[in-house]
Amino acid sequence: MISRMLSVIRYRGPDEQGLLMDGPVGLGHVRLSIIDLSSGHQPMRNEDGSIWITFNGEIFNYIELRHDLRKRGHIFSTQSDTEVILHLYEEYGEQCLQHLNGQFAFAIWDKRSKSLFLARDRIGIRPLFYTKCNGSFYFASEIKSLFATGEIDREIDPLALDQIFTLWFTVPPRTAFRDIRELPPAHYIIVKDGNVTTKAYWDLAFSDELGNVGFDEACERLKELLVDASRLRLRADVPVGAYLSGGLDSSVTTAIIRNFTDAPLQTFSVSFEDGNYDESAYQKEMSSVLGTEHHELRCTYGDICLDFPKVIWHTEKPIIRTAPTPLFMLSKLVRESNFKVVLTGEGADEILGGYDIFKETKIRHFWSRSPDSIFRPLLLKRLYPYLPAFQGQSAAYREAFFNEGLSDPSDLFFSHKPRWQTTAKSKVFFSRELCEEINGAAPENAIGASMPEPFSSWQPFARAQYLETRGLLPGYILSSQGDRVSMAHSIEGRFPFLDHRVVEFCSRLPVHYKMRGLREKHILKETMKPYLPCGITRRTKQPYLAPDSKSFFHDGKSPDYVEELLSEEYIKRCGYFKPRAVGMLVKKCKKGVVIGFKDNMALVGILSTQLLHRQFVEDFKD
Amino acid sequence: MREQIRQFIINNFLFGESEEGLGDDDSFLEKGILDSTGMLELVAFIEETYEINMEDEELIPENLDSINNLTAFIDRKQGKIQSVAN
Numbered sequence: 001m002i003s004r005m006l007s008v009i010r011y012r013g014p015d016e017q018g019l020l021m022d023g024p025v026g027l028g029h030v031r032l033s034i035i036d037l038s039s040g041h042q043p044m045r046n047e048d049g050s051i052w053i054t055f056n057g058e059i060f061n062y063i064e065l066r067h068d069l070r071k072r073g074h075i076f077s078t079q080s081d082t083e084v085i086l087h088l089y090e091e092y093g094e095q096c097l098q099h100l101n102g103q104f105a106f107a108i109w110d111k112r113s114k115s116l117f118l119a120r121d122r123i124g125i126r127p128l129f130y131t132k133c134n135g136s137f138y139f140a141s142e143i144k145s146l147f148a149t150g151e152i153d154r155e156i157d158p159l160a161l162d163q164i165f166t167l168w169f170t171v172p173p174r175t176a177f178r179d180i181r182e183l184p185p186a187h188y189i190i191v192k193d194g195n196v197t198t199k200a201y202w203d204l205a206f207s208d209e210l211g212n213v214g215f216d217e218a219c220e221r222l223k224e225l226l227v228d229a230s231r232l233r234l235r236a237d238v239p240v241g242a243y244l245s246g247g248l249d250s251s252v253t254t255a256i257i258r259n260f261t262d263a264p265l266q267t268f269s270v271s272f273e274d275g276n277y278d279e280s281a282y283q284k285e286m287s288s289v290l291g292t293e294h295h296e297l298r299c300t301y302g303d304i305c306l307d308f309p310k311v312i313w314h315t316e317k318p319i320i321r322t323a324p325t326p327l328f329m330l331s332k333l334v335r336e337s338n339f340k341v342v343l344t345g346e347g348a349d350e351i352l353g354g355y356d357i358f359k360e361t362k363i364r365h366f367w368s369r370s371p372d373s374i375f376r377p378l379l380l381k382r383l384y385p386y387l388p389a390f391q392g393q394s395a396a397y398r399e400a401f402f403n404e405g406l407s408d409p410s411d412l413f414f415s416h417k418p419r420w421q422t423t424a425k426s427k428v429f430f431s432r433e434l435c436e437e438i439n440g441a442a443p444e445n446a447i448g449a450s451m452p453e454p455f456s457s458w459q460p461f462a463r464a465q466y467l468e469t470r471g472l473l474p475g476y477i478l479s480s481q482g483d484r485v486s487m488a489h490s491i492e493g494r495f496p497f498l499d500h501r502v503v504e505f506c507s508r509l510p511v512h513y514k515m516r517g518l519r520e521k522h523i524l525k526e527t528m529k530p531y532l533p534c535g536i537t538r539r540t541k542q543p544y545l546a547p548d549s550k551s552f553f554h555d556g557k558s559p560d561y562v563e564e565l566l567s568e569e570y571i572k573r574c575g576y577f578k579p580r581a582v583g584m585l586v587k588k589c590k591k592g593v594v595i596g597f598k599d600n601m602a603l604v605g606i607l608s609t610q611l612l613h614r615q616f617v618e619d620f621k622d
Numbered sequence: 623m624r625e626q627i628r629q630f631i632i633n634n635f636l637f638g639e640s641e642e643g644l645g646d647d648d649s650f651l652e653k654g655i656l657d658s659t660g661m662l663e664l665v666a667f668i669e670e671t672y673e674i675n676m677e678d679e680e681l682i683p684e685n686l687d688s689i690n691n692l693t694a695f696i697d698r699k700q701g702k703i704q705s706v707a708n
Contacts, residue, residue, distance in 0.1 A: 396683045578637075595659070597659065598660070
């Protein structure tokens with residue numbers, strides 16, 4: 001059974017495969033060899049065989065930890081980071097997690113106490129799923145491994161659809177499937193005597209504490225931390241590349257590698273046939289300034305359409321944007337260029353307030369203090385400069401959109417109300433049966449229940465940051481758009497901004513260090529000014545987007561799979577959506593006049609749900 | 623005209639789903655029917671169907687935010703065109 005579980009995720013570790021059977025416990029592992037290629041085989045045991053581990057990910061500070069453990073008398077037989085976790089667990093037990101700087105999901109079988117210890121990194125970079133079934137506990141890096149046991153029902157969870165079509169992600173431990181659970185980031189599980197206990201070991205806490213060190217000193221400290229985080233993330237026994245999007249964050253990562261390390265550098269980026277999404281001019285500028293060997297993947301509408309079903313096989317959940325698809329294609333190019341590891345700029349927008357939602361929160365909060373003001377809502381025009389439809393509309397329409405929830409700035413989700421409300425409009429397509437199963441459960445309540453106690457005492461900007469960092473980041477950016485589409489081609493992403501020391505540092509910065517007026521990521525721009533061209537630091541944030549419905553209905557034509565999955569008959573058979581309403585949406589998209597965010601999200605969400613059903617519920621071979 | 627506009631709104635923005643129906647005075651903004659691109663779609667439909675041209679300053683709720691507002695606006699525009707032609 002474990003071999004079957006491993007074979008369906010072979011792409012996560014094509015270099016080696018290992019198994020351990022010990023009484024009631026079986027551990028499996030597929031290996032992507034990056035550190036200690038010759039002796040880091042897994043599952044790995046300690047000296048006396050009393051502790052075994054299977055581990056996915058990287059511990060970046062393993063050299064420092066090994067040095068410390070040696071001083072405490074531990075003897076190592078490999079150069080791997082895996083062995084460091086084993087000894088750290090011997091030394092500190094569950095507290096070992098506090099010492100790790102990395103991205104990881106692992107399971108330790110402790111024969112002495114007959115317990116299984118499973119843990120996931122603080123931010124949720126590496127995935128970990130589990131389920132209990134017929135008296136057994138199963139876990140894996142991907143859901144398809146659990147289904148490969150042949151023991152678990154494969155049924156899409158109606159509440160998960162409700163959450164995704166509102167929040168864009170499911171609130172852990174919920175996943176897209178009714179019987180599968182996800183270990184939340186920064187949590188661990190102990191399975192012992194048939195009991196499963198879940199505990200948190202870390203969380204984000206916001207304050208203005210670093211306001212007293214002064215802006216210049218804060219810049220200096222941020223630079224030191226980012227340089228160190230990047231230096232640790234270049235540790236590998238294989239070459240490391242970098243993604244270059246043309247935006248600030250990946251330019252920072254790349255500039256740090258170039259200016260503060262000796263690592264040779266090759267960069268990779270996506271460019272688009274559709275000029276509305278293309279950033280290749282900035283990518284080329286950055287690559288030329290830094291003198292990197294640059295690789296570019298040109299992405300067409302047809303490419304996105306062709307690869308979309310494969311992407312859903314990897315995301316294992318519906319998505320409401322096609323943006324993961326070009327990154328799926330890019331990881332293939334990276335692999336073909338003989339790289340296994342890339343550094344990227346993910347996380348900077350969350351921890352330093354880069355997204356428009358933070359500006360939006362600031363403006364709406366300012367406006368809410370004087371709701372009748374004529375002048376305050378004029379600031380809304382500063383938002384979304386890259387969206388022509390948004391910029392072209394009259395003030396009354398703009399204000400009506402952002403007015404959502406304005407009367408109650410103390411609402412815990414003040415920042416996200418307009419976004420969630422817009423996304424939730426896609427639920428007009430939900431079938432009556434699906435609505436009955438959802439039975440009025442509100443996604444806001446689910447996310448509300450997962451907020452920490454001090455959340456309500458933070459200012460709206462910090463609350464928005466927490467929601468992005470603990471919600472959308474692991475639930476979509478790092479999973480559907482990160483781990484899953486890079487691992488599909490055996491590529492490991494590494495993220496200097498998500499070093500927990502950087503994350504903690506930024507959470508203690510005053511808001512005006514992060515956003516000065518409406519200038520996003522102010523402290524990062526100031527810190528990195530000497531190392532970046534003006535064009536990059538002065539550029540207003542443009543989020544990474546890809547063409548949505550247009551990819552499936554370019555020139556009014558769509559491929560057979562799209563026609564079939566969105567046909568009245570198949571929509572009816574799956575039962576999640578209203579066939580007639582979907583028919584009207586498809587007709588509208590085919591016409592291709594002006595398709596807005598709402599319709600794009602609905603179309604991509606519906607198509608991906610249908611694909612998920614086809615691949616995992618109907619056609620899955622266990 | 624009224625029914626033609628109603629049908630366009632129901633099919634294009636509500637995807638046939640209008641359980642309570644859409645009244646002549648129902649505000650598209652208050653009911654959350656139109657977003658920014660929705661407004662552009664509506665304007666494109668009005669311009670093509672009724673052969674009028676809408677100026678930027680005319681894209682305001684007073685002209686666009688309900689079936690009644692729209693029909694009154696179109697009547698005014700068409701009347702103006704006719705009177706100019708006469």
